[in-house]
Structure formats: structure tokens, C-alpha cells
Ligand SMILES: Cc1cc2nc3c(=O)[nH]c(=O)nc-3n(C[C@H](O)[C@H](O)[C@H](O)COP(=O)(O)OP(=O)(O)OC[C@H]3O[C@@H](n4cnc5c(N)ncnc54)[C@H](O)[C@@H]3O)c2cc1C
């Protein structure tokens with residue numbers, strides 16, 4: 001993955017491309033001057049847009065055209081080919097558009113068009129004026145951004161008990177932790193954005209209660225903030241193992257930018273780390289610490305890493321991949337105590353460690369919802385419009401359990417893209433749009449140079465159909481139950497992953 005500046009490749013599109021060289025649904029990467037431009041054909045229409053995704057610069061020509069949209073191969077952002085708008089997260093900013101002209105059997109790319117604001121909803125004069133968002137993470141940020149994008153001019157107050165403005169949390173276990181991404185990549189937007197957009201972002205501000213009758217939230221310092229619509233996007237917090245030594249200064253968990261900075265500071269002098277937990281965050285941390293040259297031991301009760309979500313075949317592959325990079329696994333093992341120099345294992349052994357990171361899962365932050373009497377069932381229960389059991393209060397992200405039309409069950413997931421997309425849908429619905437949340441869940445995970453993409457949701461399956469070769473890092477795994485594909489994991493098969501998403505959307 002690269003977030004470097006766009007490179008220009010392919011033909012100069014101002015000189016024209018033979019129309020019959022581009023099939024219906026075809027895409028071609030070229031350039032206009034120094035700008036990388038994607039030329040796409042739908043029927044007799046031609047579109048020219050920026051060739052790189054505004055999330056992490058993914059090459060859109062290697063993605064998938066669906067109707068008059070293009071989806072990014074890397075993390076499934078979706079852009080309108082007509083307006084350039086980032087229709088679906090994780091990209092939030094638009095791509096540029098150019099006009100095209102067909103003449104003498106050729107299509108020419110002409111002028112760069114001024115960005116057009118596209119409104120998906122009509123905001124009624126009597127729509128809510130005061131929006132309060134509890135949470136400055138993926139869902140909360142995406143909601144605020146979407147409301148302003150739609151032209152909402154009322155008050156938006158975003159309350160976050162974090163000290164940092166909304167950050168690109170997935171980066172905290174990947175490039176930023178590995179030292180390959182500078183800190184300026186971490187904030188989702190610079191501080192000026194909130195002032196410009198009139199979003200009242202209040203950091204280090206804890207919401208301690210909701211008075212649903214009075215339509216107010218109560219802050220930790222006793223202040224009250226009134227709302228017409230409330231979005232709960234309180235996310236999740238890392239599970240803290242009840243072990244002696246968890247309070248020691250070299251023992252860390254990872255959720256916030258502050259947590260990540262503390263690990264990076266420790267990594268400056270650490271020689272040997274123990275990572276507790278062999279799931280996504282634990283193993284991404286292991287990979288990032290290896291990139292910093294630190295010896296890494298992973299301790300986990302599981303038989304295989306990530307087996308519960310990805311199955312035994314990918315679990316074995318992930319283990320082998322980390323071992324190739326020098327990680328030592330202590331599986332079917334747990335830690336019982338930590339002291340300043342070592343971690344004691346249940347099996348009786350000890351591991352030296354001057355840095356310990358616990359990544360053993362998260363717990364949704366439900367206290368506010370529970371205290372306010374909202375319906376809660378292993379997550380805040382929401383309907384298809386992401387509204388909780390109390391009208392006017394919505395929930396999105398890691399806390400929300402929603403009726404997923406694709407799996408037919410009420411599910412709660414901890415995925416960045418789902419949290420952002422739910423924040424976007426909740427935003428529209430807080431403005432009375434009545435849009436169902438029906439996105440197919442998607443997540444990605446990155447280990448060294450190997451990205452794993454996953455669409456759908458499978459908690460249990462009968463079998464896994466494997467296409468391609470896992471060892472060669474070129475594979476698609478389909479998790480099936482009663483003959484139906486519930487989820488698809490893939491490595492370097494981005495178009496297959498996008499096609500699986502589209503098929504699931506159509507089911
Ligand atoms: C290190 C790391 C790496 C990850 N990598 C990936 C990945 O690669 N792919 C993927 O799909 N997912 C990944 N995830 C998961 C993803 O980040 C989460 O699913 C996503 O952030 C959830 O968004 P959210 O808005 O629900 O919660 P969060 O982003 O956690 O935001 C919650 C916000 O609520 C605030 N808050 C909570 N309670 C209160 C309160 N009472 N008062 C005020 N504020 C409050 C918090 O301070 C925070 O600002 C990763 C997570 C971590 C920690």
C-alpha cells in the first residue's frame with residue numbers, strides 16, 4: 001500500500017483515445033498534464049476522473065466500475081463517476097472530474113470541472129437544528145462530515161473524551177506504528193476543518209448521562225447540552241486482562257493516538273516485546289514492532305491466529321507469514337503475571353520483555369446507553385435506520401447491533417468502514433431521510449506487505465471454498481453455510497473481493 005503522491009502513467013488523454021478501444025464498463029489509467037486521470041466508459045458515456053482514491057491513493061483503474069460509480073480495489077471506497085463524490089467511506093473527499101468530448105471515433109479529455117456539490121437529501125425547513133454526537137471516532141466524524149456535505153446548517157456538537165481530534169485509527173497499528181507514516185497522516189482532518197465547518201468539537205469532554213426526556217446530555221463537569229437528535233458513537237475500549245503487572249509503565253494497550261505514541265516511545269529503547277493476543281490488532285502490532293527491529297513473541301490461547309474469523313487455512317498462513325518475519329508464537333498459552341523484566345506463562349515458562357502490548361479484544365462502550373434505558377443486547381439495539389429504541393437517539397459504529405439484511409441476523413462488528421458508513425447513514429436519518437443501512441460489512445487487515453480483505457459476515461460456516469493459492473498470496477476464500485456464501489476473504493484478488501461485495505448487495 002502506498003500513500004505517496006499520484007504518479008502519472010498511460011496515455012495523454014488530451015490527445016484522444018479510440019472509443020472502440022474501451023469496452024462498455026472498461027477503465028483506462030492515463031494522464032492530463034501532471035494529473036493522473038481515469039477514463040471510464042458506460043454505454044456511450046465517457047467519464048474522466050482522478051485516477052487515485054482519496055483514502056490512501058488506491059489505483060481506481062484496478063477497481064470495479066458499478067453503474068456510474070467506481071470502487072477502489074484496496075478498501076472498497078466508492079466514487080460517483082459523474083460528480084467525483086466519495087459516496088461510500090472510507091474515502092471522504094471527492095476525486096476531481098474532467099469533461100470529455102467524443103469526436104471522429106475518439107474520446108478526448110478536456111477541462112477539469114469545478115467540483116459540484118451533490119445533495120442526496122432535501123433538508124426540510126422544520127428538520128432538526130441541534131445535533132449532538134457523542135464520540136469523536138470513525139462513526140462520529142463521518143456523521144458530522146456527511147451532515148455538512150448535505151448542506152445542513154444547524155448546530156453540530158461533537159463530544160469526545162479523547163484528547164485528540166478524530167484520527168485514522170487503523171493506521172495506529174500499521175504504518176504509523178511501524179514508523180513508515182508520518183504523524184500528519186493520522187488526523188482525519190486538520191484542526192482548521194472543524195472551525196471552517198462550524199463543527200463544535202469538544203475534546204477531553206466526557207458525556208456522563210443522557211436525559212432522554214429533556215433531550216439533553218449531561219457532561220462530566222455537570223454542564224448540559226440540548227439536542228434535537230443525538231448520535232451515540234462511543235466505540236469500544238480494549239479489554240484489560242486482570243493480571244498482576246498490567247499497571248507497569250512498559251505494559252500497553254492500543255486504542256488511541258496517545259496509546260500509540262506511548263508504544264512508539266517505549267519501542268525506542270525496547271529490545272524484546274511480548275504481544276498478548278493473536279488476532280488482528282495484536283498481530284498488526286507484532287508486524288509493526290518487527291519493522292522497528294524489535295524481537296517479538298506472541299502469546300495467545302488460540303490454536304491458530306485469527307482462526308475464529310478467517311478459518312484454519314488463512315490462520316496457518318498468517319502464522320507462517322509472521323514466522324517468516326521472525327515472530328515467535330506461544331499458542332495455546334496465556335500470561336499469568338508481568339513484572340519489570342518478564343512475562344510469566346501459565347505453562348510455567350517465562351519470556352523476557354521490556355515492552356508488552358495487550359491486544360486481546362475490545363468491549364463496546366455501552367454504559368451511557370444502558371444508563372439511559374435504551375434497549376441493549378450485546379450492543380445498542382438499533383433498527384434498519386440506525387435508530388435506537390428511543391426516538392431521536394441513533395447509534396453507529398462498534399456499539400451498534402443492527403438488523404443485517406444480508407446475513408438475516410442482528411449483528412455488531414468492529415470494522416472501520418462499517419462504522420464510517422453507519423455514521424453517514426445515521427447522519428442522513430437524523431435529518432429525516434429514512435435511509436436503510438444495508439451496506440455489506442467490509443474490513444481489511446495488513447500484515448507486512450500482505451493485505452487481507454474480507455466482505456460479508458460469517459460467525460459459523462459449513463465449509464470454506466478456496467480458489468487460487470494461499471501460500472502464493474493469490475487467493476479467494478468463500479465461507480459457505482447451507483450452500484450460501486456468507487463471507488469472502490481474499491489476498492491480492494481485489495476485483496474478486498469487490499465483485500463478491502456487489503453480489504452480496506444484490507442478494
Ligand atoms: C489500532 C487499531 C487498528 C484497527 N485497524 C482496523 C482495520 O485495519 N480495519 C478495520 O476494519 N477496523 C480496524 N480497527 C477497528 C476500527 O478502528 C473501529 O471499528 C472503529 O474505530 C469504530 O468506530 P467508532 O466510531 O464506533 O468508535 P471509535 O473510533 O473508537 O470512537 C469512539 C469515540 O467515542 C469517544 N467516547 C466514548 N465514550 C465517550 C463518552 N462517554 N463521552 C465522550 N466521548 C466518548 C471516544 O473517545 C472516541 O472518540 C482498528 C482499531 C484499532 C484500535
Ligand code: FES
Pocket residue numbers: 053054055056057058072073074075076077090091
Ligand atoms: S485506498 Fe481506496 S479505499 Fe483505501
